[in-house]
Amino acid sequence: MKKIIYSCGHTKEEIGENEIINKKSICPDCKLERTLLGKRMAKDLELPELLGTDSQIESAEGVRLNWITLLLSIDNLEINPKEKEKLKTTLYNTLKNIISASWYVEKHAYKEKGILKYCLDNLMLSKVSWKTINSEKSNDKYAVIYYRYTQGSSTIYFKGAKDEEMKAYLNEHNFTWINNKQFLIFESEDHFAMEKEFSNLVQKAAALGFKIYYEKSCENVL
Ligand SMILES: [Zn+2]
Known part of the structure; x- marks a missing residue:
């Protein structure tokens, strides 16, 4: 018999050759x-x-x-x-x-x-203080949309569940991947246009049934 010993001390026996396996994980x-x-x-x-x-x-x-x-x-x-x-x-x-x-x-x-x-x-x-928007068709899809305003240029970050239509939208709007595909971002120095871009993106995600997380301080832009 094969004997597995987990780090919590619990053991499990399995059919196999006689050996003892020490696992680093708990059972x-x-x-x-x-x-x-x-x-x-x-x-x-x-x-x-x-x-x-x-x-x-x-x-x-x-x-x-x-x-x-x-x-x-x-x-x-x-x-x-x-x-x-x-x-x-x-x-x-x-x-x-x-x-x-x-x-x-x-x-x-x-x-x-x-x-x-x-x-x-x-x-x-x-x-950071997150607020959420639950769209009516909300299922398990979520998106984090973060708008960072600095004096030089503003950035919009997007991270969310896979959705073909959302992907196409972000593509069209020139969002690019950063950090090993952790986030899609869009940067611009035109603050006014960026606020609009942010608000449109939130509306688009809501229409597609995303549950949206955004930072509380961005409320006035929506
Ligand atoms: Zn255990």
Whole structure:
């Protein structure tokens, strides 16, 4: 018999040659338990529902649970109270603003110090406040549309579920891929035209049945 030993200590036997396999991962039962616990705790803390494929979400909930555990343990750290509050607020706000399951999956290896360093290095992230538009035909399709205004030029970021019509629209409007096909962007110095482009894009996505996430500060442009 083949004996598999998971990192949680649970074992499984399979028909095969006599050998012992030590797995670095936890067993499927423990994984499911962590996913469910992660979902429950995220809900209690009013963290957003994650977006992604089923398997991404399953893994991401487990990873997010690590971040939540850290958040809840900050009170026990022996550091000055002011520092403690800052850490707590920054970490909480960051978690509140991350809606992408793949983001958590990519950062799964972060240990406590790494998580805190990440949050403090990326204060901007904790300041993004997402709002959503649910279109009437809303199904599981989602899109994140982010409009960044700087003095020189503005950028519109688009990330969303696959949709042929949306793809054609973005193509026509000269959006290009960046970061390993993580985002489609469009840049221009014509702020007025960009605001219109942003508003049209949101309307188009809504018409195609996307659930849309956008930053609260862009509300006045819509
Ligand atoms: Zn187990």
